[in-house]
Amino acid sequence: MKEDSGSKKLPALICLIGGAILLIWALALDFSGSKVGYRGALLVIGLIGIIMGLYIFPTLKYHRTLVYVVFLFPLLFAFVVTVIIPLFLGLFYSFTNWNGIRYTEFVGVANYARMFRQPSFIWSILITALFVVFNMILVNLVAFLLALLCTSKLKGMGFFRASYFLPNLIGGIVLGYIWQFVFSNVATKIFSGMKYSMLSSTGTAFMAIIIVYVWQYAGYIMLIYITGLNTVPAEVLEASNIDGANAIQTLFQIKIPMIAPTITICTFLTLTSAFKQFDVNLSLTNGTGSVADFLGQYLTNGTQMLALNIYNTAVVENEYAFGQAKAFLFFIILACVSILQVRISNKKEVEL
Amino acid sequence: MRKRLLAVVLAAAMAVCLMACGGSSSGSAASTGEGSGAASGEGIRLLNGKPEIDTQLKNLAAKYKEETGKVVNVETIGGDTNASDELKKMYQADNMPDIFVIEANQAANWDGLLADLTGEAWTEDTDYELVDEKMGTIGFPYTVEATALAYNAEILEKAGVDPASLTSPAAWQKAVETLDSKKDELGLTAVFGWCAEPANLGWSSGTHVFAQYLDAGLAQDDTTYIDLLNDGGKIDEARMKDFAAFVGMMNKYSDPALLIDGTYDNQVAGFAAGKYAFVTQGNWINGGVTGSPDYTGWAMGFAPYAFEDGIDTIIAGPPSFWTVYSDGDVDAAKEFLQWVSDDSAQDILVNEAGLISPFKDCSFVAADPFAESIKGYMDAGKTSGWHTMLKKDGLQNKTCQVFADYAKGALDEDAFVKTMGQVISSYYNN
Known part of the structure; x- marks a missing residue:
């Protein structure tokens, strides 16, 4: 050797x-x-x-x-x-x-230091947070209801599942332009009370983004909920049925507790993806909308979310280093959220 | 045996993928056939930012090769990709073209990287070259674009309005009222086709309409208001107030559907169909108008934004320039630019690409229906500069929102002036 x-x-x-x-x-x-x-x-x-x-x-x-x-x-x-x-x-x-x-x-x-003195950036952080909260609740609610519908024993369920999922297959940019057309040319004709499109003022434009986002994303989350609901053992459901539980009791006492891990996963999926919202925001409103007075300033980026704000700072306003600094803050926020997510899902898995 | 076969197939697939990756080195730039090979010294490369004249520029390169035997490769960036972003990538990748397009306010970014073209023969022949105090003559003008209120000559004639008389707010007010009272007779939807929608048309209100505040009525090299603006975002309130009154008149006599929720396509199509007497765009709409099925061959021209008495100029000049990269093949690039300023190249640019020549000795008149009107202003020396291109990057995205709020009625005239001042100064000092 x-x-x-x-x-x-x-x-x-x-x-x-x-x-x-x-x-x-x-x-x-x-x-x-x-x-x-x-x-x-x-x-x-x-x-x-x-x-x-x-x-x-x-x-x-x-x-x-x-x-x-x-x-x-x-x-x-x-x-x-x-x-x-x-x-x-x-x-x-x-x-x-x-x-x-x-x-x-x-x-x-x-x-x-500069980004925290910029009211428009603070506004972006705030409405992103608001958007995340709204979306987490609405997407999950809508997706769960759709999943319940799609796991019931009605006819043509395959077709409905596919059609609810379809919006997710269209890219966000295209979707934004399609909905822009809908809001400014179709919605104004249907609801004759509306003088201008929803996209022309900040509050309604923000609602419009939420509507489009829920429409796009709920189908995807629905699929995960369907998978979760299908894993609920049939014998448990049968047992509850024999014990005389009605549909609502079965839902709240059996189904929802059984799919708790799925709910965690979906919550975090919607959380991170709503945080990173960019494409629909860009193509639907491009961040426009005015805020009459925020921290003493008249803001012109009423619907501009964090990711779009970073992109605009770097590319449109040509301040790459400043945009980079904002992006780093964004990275830290997202990293925290992801770590939290991993922690919580691990804990849930152990409990099961 | 089957496993081995599978392994071989997978390995082959991977090799193919790797080769495919290696082959597509030219990135998202739509380069010509020889584009990617150009770096190795055969000919020079030109980066063009206007996709609509790509074919014509390639013809230009072919003509150059035919006449001189030298090769120019045209690469075009456009549509969704912005030439200045692509240039940044090219610079990082050490893959810079020898001639590339910039807008005037981007020159400072390239400080020290642009060749000085002072003393070239073509500079004697034009007033529109880009001159920087520190770097010398750096930009070659390849086209002139104009913006003001484009008018439909046929409608104005029928209504008895002479566009040449529109040089004061009072004259405008009278003309607009006349047109508005004859709307049904003339088949007009509204007097103005003015669109203040900020998400997609922010460049129009924030850059081009705002440009009128900066330059209308001023001489080509007068930088009074842009200097004031770039000095920490100051505005001249009295001038802004007059401008606000004029924009207020445009808001009042516009098609409300177009004003708030319109698109560029609707605006141009409406003008082509004779629904609007005036439209707030520039000569780049010519293709859209003449190509429209509703267009019936009427003449068109530009009228000044006369928001103060005596304003009789339109904004005309090169919105972007070709510059030469100082580490590239400067001599070959200079030689090419000189050739472009001469007749055989101008023939292609003017007659095929429909550009308006910035050179005095160019005898061709473009097929552009606005060309006659623009040439008239140019010959009379009644053009103002494109100083709006020198404002801070991204300002148009802020000001366009103020235009939109004013159009919607959320702001009145005084609030418009005050808000404009506040938005601009906070953007400059953020």
Whole structure:
């Protein structure tokens, strides 16, 4: 064993050092802006060299880990490039005056301080919260009622299930434009009392967004509730029936307690997706609507939710660093919600 | 055996996917055939922001190749993607085109990255090049666009209104009342086709109508009100009040359905069908109007927003420019731009693409039905600048809401002035 390790040590070291040199060379070429065609090949050979070196290095301790890493590499690489690096890069940019092209100075936490002094941003946070509350309740309520309907033994249930689910298959942007047409050309004709479309003033426009969102999302949540309702054991229902429970008692005493985990899942699904609401908001009202007096200011972004506010700050108003700072706050809020969700669902699973 | 076969098939599928990913390196840019190969030094690349003239620009590149043997690759960004966003991505990816389109207020973002074109022969031939104090001459004007109140000449003639006389608020008031009283006779729905809907047409009210406050009646290079605006968001209240009164008149004599809930398509279609005598757009509606089945061949032109006595100019100039990337092939780009300013290229741009030439020695007149009217203002020196493009990015999304509230009657004239001032100053100082 001893001899064996001695004979392997040398090639392993050669592989390692050679690989490292090739890798560094390739990176140096790249960062110096060289246009040589072989630098990609150099990089790959260097990487393979390092992995080979590590693998034949005379210790068997980490072999398994190494093999795992090699096999996981494509996925890890994609994850790092598309998620991890942008996350830290974004955090870094939020402390600068980046304009999407480059930055010239560090501004510290100025961007973070500034967003809390901006009434329009605070307004966006508030109405997003309001929107989330309304949606969590309405989507779940509507979806649950639809699920009850679709699990009853009426004829043509497959058709109804499919049609309730259908709005979810249409993209949010398209949906927004379709509903915009409905609100401004159809609704105004049907309800002759309406002088202008619902979208032209803040309060009604906000209601319009909620209507469209519930219409779009309830079908999806309904499917989850249907699955939940189908898992309620038939013998339990039969037993309650024999005991003389009526439909309402069965619903509140048997069905709802039995599908508690489903309700948790659906609540959090609607919570996070309502928080991230963007596409319908963009295409239906584009955040317009006026607020006569909020914190002493006349606001012009009455229906602009958080995600749209961030997008507008960065892309339309060309303040990329400021938008990035807002996005980071948004990330923290969503991360908290997700962690909470995971905690609570885990607890529920244990209880079952 | 079957498992092995499956493994081979999966591996092959993955290889195909990877190759497909590698092939589509040009991203969302609708590039020409040679577009992606251009970076390796064959010819220069031009990034165009107007999808409607994509074909014509490709013809232009073909003509250039035919005459000089040099290659220009045209890449077009447009529709839902904004050229300035795409440029940011291209800059990050080190994939910059040699010539690209910018709007005037974006120049500062590119400080130090744009080539100075001072001294090029074409600069002698136009008044519309983009000049920056620090960077020199940086923008090549490729078209002139105009905006004011577009009118239907046939209707005005029938009603006995001379558009040339509309140079004071009183004259406007009289003309509008005349038109309004003859609405049925003339087949009009309303005198004005003015749309203040903010979600989709915010660019129209917030940028173009607002532009009239900034520039109407001023000389091409007069920056009084834009300077005031960019100095922390100040407005001239007296001028804004006159402007508010004029917009109030437009609100009063507009089609209410269009005013609050309209769309660009309805606005243009209504004008083409002769339902409105005036419409608040620019010469870019020409295709929409002449292409409409309801259009019967009448002449059209522009009348000034005369909200103060003596305002007799329309806003005309290049809304965007071609600039040269200083790390790109500057010499080849300069050579190309010089060629574009000459006759064989202007022939394509004016006659095929329907653009109005910013160059004085260009003898072609565009097929644009507004061209005659615009040329008239240009020759008389009665054009004002597009300084609205120099306002802070995103301001139009704030001001358009104030226009909408005014149109709906939620604000009166004085409240409009006050709110406008407050919204602008809080946006500049947020």
